[in-house]
Amino acid sequence: MSKAVINESVINGAVTTGAVTTGLVRVRGLRKSFGPQLVLDGIDLDVREGEVTVVLGPSGSGKSTLLRSINHLERPDAGFVEVGGEIIGYRHHRGRLHELGAREITRQRAGIGMVFQQFNLFPHLTVLENLIEAPVPVRGLSRKQASEQALGLLARVGLAGREGAYPRQLSGGQQQRVAIARALAMEPRLLLFDEPTSALDPELVGEVLAVMRDLALSGMTMIVVTHEIGFAREVADTVVFLDGGRIIEAGPPSEVLDAPRHDRAKAFLAAVL
Amino acid sequence: MTDSHITSIETKPIDPKIVEPSSGTVSRPSDEELLAAKLVPLRRPGQWVSALVLLVLFAMLVHTLVTNSRFQWNVVGEYFLQGSILNGLELTLWLTASVMASGYALGIGVAAMRLSANPVLRSLSFGFVWLIRSVPPLVQLLFWYELASLYPQLSLGIPFGREFVTVRTAHLFSGVLAAYVGLTLDIAAFSSEIVRGGILSVAPGQSEAAQALGLGGGRIFRRIVLPQAMPAIIPASGNLLIGLLKATSIVSVIAVQDLLYSSQLIYNQNFQVIPLLLVATLWYIVLTTLLSIGQYFIERHYARGNNRPGGHGFWQVVGLNLPLFGRSGVGPAGRELAGLS
Numbered sequence: 058m059s060k061a062v063i064n065e066s067v068i069n070g071a072v073t074t075g076a077v078t079t080g081l082v083r084v085r086g087l088r089k090s091f092g093p094q095l096v097l098d099g100i101d102l103d104v105r106e107g108e109v110t111v112v113l114g115p116s117g118s119g120k121s122t123l124l125r126s127i128n129h130l131e132r133p134d135a136g137f138v139e140v141g142g143e144i145i146g147y148r149h150h151r152g153r154l155h156e157l158g159a160r161e162i163t164r165q166r167a168g169i170g171m172v173f174q175q176f177n178l179f180p181h182l183t184v185l186e187n188l189i190e191a192p193v194p195v196r197g198l199s200r201k202q203a204s205e206q207a208l209g210l211l212a213r214v215g216l217a218g219r220e221g222a223y224p225r226q227l228s229g230g231q232q233q234r235v236a237i238a239r240a241l242a243m244e245p246r247l248l249l250f251d252e253p254t255s256a257l258d259p260e261l262v263g264e265v266l267a268v269m270r271d272l273a274l275s276g277m278t279m280i281v282v283t284h285e286i287g288f289a290r291e292v293a294d295t296v297v298f299l300d301g302g303r304i305i306e307a308g309p310p311s312e313v314l315d316a317p318r319h320d321r322a323k324a325f326l327a328a329v330l
Numbered sequence: 331m332t333d334s335h336i337t338s339i340e341t342k343p344i345d346p347k348i349v350e351p352s353s354g355t356v357s358r359p360s361d362e363e364l365l366a367a368k369l370v371p372l373r374r375p376g377q378w379v380s381a382l383v384l385l386v387l388f389a390m391l392v393h394t395l396v397t398n399s400r401f402q403w404n405v406v407g408e409y410f411l412q413g414s415i416l417n418g419l420e421l422t423l424w425l426t427a428s429v430m431a432s433g434y435a436l437g438i439g440v441a442a443m444r445l446s447a448n449p450v451l452r453s454l455s456f457g458f459v460w461l462i463r464s465v466p467p468l469v470q471l472l473f474w475y476e477l478a479s480l481y482p483q484l485s486l487g488i489p490f491g492r493e494f495v496t497v498r499t500a501h502l503f504s505g506v507l508a509a510y511v512g513l514t515l516d517i518a519a520f521s522s523e524i525v526r527g528g529i530l531s532v533a534p535g536q537s538e539a540a541q542a543l544g545l546g547g548g549r550i551f552r553r554i555v556l557p558q559a560m561p562a563i564i565p566a567s568g569n570l571l572i573g574l575l576k577a578t579s580i581v582s583v584i585a586v587q588d589l590l591y592s593s594q595l596i597y598n599q600n601f602q603v604i605p606l607l608l609v610a611t612l613w614y615i616v617l618t619t620l621l622s623i624g625q626y627f628i629e630r631h632y633a634r635g636n637n638r639p640g641g642h643g644f645w646q647v648v649g650l651n652l653p654l655f656g657r658s659g660v661g662p663a664g665r666e667l668a669g670l671s
Contacts, residue, residue, distance in 0.1 A: 128542055159547055167544025177539035180635045181557045190553065191543035223635040236539075243543060 081106045081247060081278050082127065086136035089122055089302075096122045098302035099136070104247075104280060104295070109273045111289040111310075112282045114299035115325055120282040123299070124249050127280065128169040129162055140169060140247060167195050170240030174252040176232040178224040184211070184235050185220035188242045196243065203242070210238040214268050230261030234268055241272075248272070250281040286329055290314055298322045405605035409596065410612065418592025419613055421506075425578045425588065429510060430571055433517025440522035445529060455522070462519035467512060468580050474508035475584045505586040509578070517574060524566045528559030560632040568625040572618050579610075589613055 082104035089097040096119045104110045112120050125131040127138050129146035137154065138145040145165055147154035157165075179187050188207035192198045198206070211217055214234040224232050233253055240248060250269065254262040266288050273279060273292045283289065289296050289310055296313040298306035298321075305319045306312075317323050359367075395401060409415055443455035462470075478499040487493035503511075532555050540550040582591035593606040626644065 130538055130541065163541075163544050163546050166542055169542070171539070171542035173535060173539060173542075175533075175535050177533075177535040179536065179539070179554055179558075181632070182635070191540075191545055194546075194549060195544045225635060239543070 080104060080139075081108075081141055082280070083139040084123075084127070084136070085139075087123070087126060087133050087138065088135040089119075089126060089131060089133050096302050097126070097133070100299075100302070100304060102297065102304065102307075104278060106278055107276045108294040109279045109281065109292050110295045110297060111293040112280065112297050112299060113284070113286075113289065113313075113325070118299040119302040120299050121251050124171075124251050124280060124282055127247075127249060128166050128171055130171075132156075140165070163195075167191070167243055168246050170243055170245035170248040172233070172236050172240055172248065172250045172253050174255050176224070176229070176236045176256070178232055178236055178239070180224050182223075183220065184216070184222050184224070184227075187224070187235060188220075188239050191239075192242050207238070207242055210241050211235075213241075213271075214238045215264070228261060229257045230264045233257065233265045237265075237268055237272070246278065248277055248279045250279065250283065252282050252284070254283065254285060284329060286314060286326070298325070300325075400604065401608065402602065402605045405602050406608045406612070409593075409602075409606060409609050412596075414587075414592045414596065415589070415609060415613075418587055418589040421587060422575070422578050422589040423617075425506070425509060425513070425581070426571070426575045429513040429517055429578070430574060432510075433514045433574075434521050434525075434567075436514065436518035437521030438525050440518055441525040441529065444522065444526055459519045459522055462515050467516045467577060468583065470512040470516060471509060471580060471584060474503055474512045475505065477503050477508075505581065505584040508584060509581040509586055513574065513577065516577075517570065520570055521567065524563055524570065525559070527566075528563035529555060531562045532558045557632065561629070561636075564625060564629050564632065568621065572621055575617055575621070576614060 080103040082102065084100055084102040087097050087100040088095075098119075100119075100123055102110070102123075112123065114120050122131055126133050127140070127145065129138075132146065137147065143165065144154070146162055147156055148161075149155075178184075179190065182190060185204060185207055188210065189198075189200060189203035192203040192206070193200055196203075208217070208220060211220055214237055216231060216234055216238070219227065219231065219235075224235065227235065237253075253269070254265050257265065262285070266285060269279070269281070269288070270292055281288075281293075293310050295307065296310045297304055298313055298317070298319070300319075300321045306317055306322045313322070314326060317326060440455050440458060443451040444459075446452060465473075481499055483496050483498050484502065485493035485497075486495040536554055536558060537550050540554045545554070578588055579590040581588050582594060585591065587595070590610050593610040597603045597606040623644075626647065
């Protein structure tokens with residue numbers, strides 16, 4: 058599947074820059090409505106291994122829905138998402154896409170980490186318990202192995218020594234860093250960030266972005282929905298601009314952020330910068 | 331520090347001793363006097379009066395309990411640990427425990443049905459809760475007891491087809507079983523609503539985060555959703571359990587020898603009605619007290635991760651609930667802690 062040569066007639070403004078796409082993530086023709094409201098109106102997106110893609114756009118443009126479709130938290134109405142050559146949430150059989158059973162979807166999700174705007178740490182569990190809750194049953198680690206790995210990850214996000222704390226005893230920035238460590242504990246091949254700094258006090262944004270920057274440098278494949286233009290400019294390989302459920306701009310940050318072609322993108326960037 | 335802060339704001343420095351109020355009001359005290367003044371809280375005579383009235387009424391109650399010889403406390407003492415009373419107590423406890431266990435097992439299932447995406451299951455669950463909550467438990471009890479007159483025999487087999495086993499209903503539904511079935515259905519209906527409310531109180535982001543980590547549905551419910559729903563479930567469940575403990579006394583109408591009926595059997599013979607009702611009442615009080623204490627510890631267990639300040643010690647909570655003996659001047663944090671329920 059990964060060796061498939063795609064000579065697309067560059068859709069929605071050139072995501073695939075040419076010859077061979079060895080995309081880790083391929084999204085094609087993704088559509089989703091909530092009742093009468095069309096949220097995603099035919100999304101095509103490629104993310105290569107080790108790349109950081111930042112998704113920008115006004116609220117209600119479908120950014121979160123796109124992200125949530127990639128690990129099947131939302132079920133698309135049409136189109137498909139492929140991660141590592143595997144169609145997410147469905148199995149192709151005799152011209153039909155059959156939805157996968159819970160066990161299979163669970164297995165796919167385990168390889169795709171997600172970080173939420175509201176952190177969504179488990180408040181009744183300590184930081185350490187948050188980090189080993191999934192690796193023990195899903196990856197089959199022993200509690201000891203999982204704990205050792207968790208302590209390493211906590212040190213990596215700058216929270217060594219806080220493993221015994223409960224989430225409510227931590228600041229927002231610390232909670233979000235724990236949430237990132239929790240996602241990393243599953244050793245995902247792809248990390249999704251859904252506005253990871255939007256619920257934080259302004260002075261706490263920096264510490265979370267610093268962790269994300271380190272992750273990007275270490276070669277993690279990331280799709281980040283954010284309003285942090287500075288982060289996008291510095292870290293992103295590709296910036297995608299969403300409006301009304303469509304990708305209206307896509308390209309390297311220098312193009313999309315500094316020379317947007319679309320009026321809607323110009324207006325948005327002027328307001329945000 | 332405050333002084334310098336104030337003068338820096340004022341356009342012209344004011345010496346409070348020089349400034350005289352222009353109108354005829356009393357002269358203003360100096361800042362030093364105000365800073366040195368002792369703070370006097372608002373007096374609340376109403377509280378003192380009402381407390382006094384209630385204390386007098388309480389004293390009268392104690393007095394009458396002790397001095398009115400018709401309570402016959404000696405008879406109460408005589409029967410309190412009598413064999414048939416203890417047998418009745420045992421039956422009450424067994425009935426309460428088994429009904430609570432099976433009622434909640436069924437109730438969790440009914441709640442899960444109500445929250446499922448399947449419209450048939452949802453309607454079925456709604457209908458069950460509606461019907462059972464509409465029927466008084468006493469009527470239900472009598473209905474199950476009299477089931478034989480409606481269905482003389484029950485059979486197990488293929489629906490509308492062959493029957494394998496047939497039982498005569500009259501033999502099947504003894505008083506105890508009728509009570510067990512009726513009360514179980516009643517508890518199932520009420521507990522399903524309590525459990526459903528608890529589950530709905532957990533933020534949906536919690537199960538989404540767990541899903542994103544690749545955890546399975548059953549595990550998410552057991553390890554993530556249910557522990558967080560417990561703080562909302564326990565107080566209402568404690569109410570239900572204590573209510574059930576006392577509601578089991580309705581089985582006396584179908585001659586099941588529970589705690590109350592055992593007392594009734596005795597006073598039907600010796601006509602010591604009040605003392606024997608007191609025996610039953612005292613036992614119910616003892617059991618309710620034990621259950622309340624148990625509830626406190628369960629609540630404390632599930633309060634993990636709620637970083638409310640201050641100790642949560644058992645005796646501290648007891649003290650806060652007994653203002654006559656506990657420390658006075660309970661702060662807002664203390665008031666929040668108070669209350670076993």
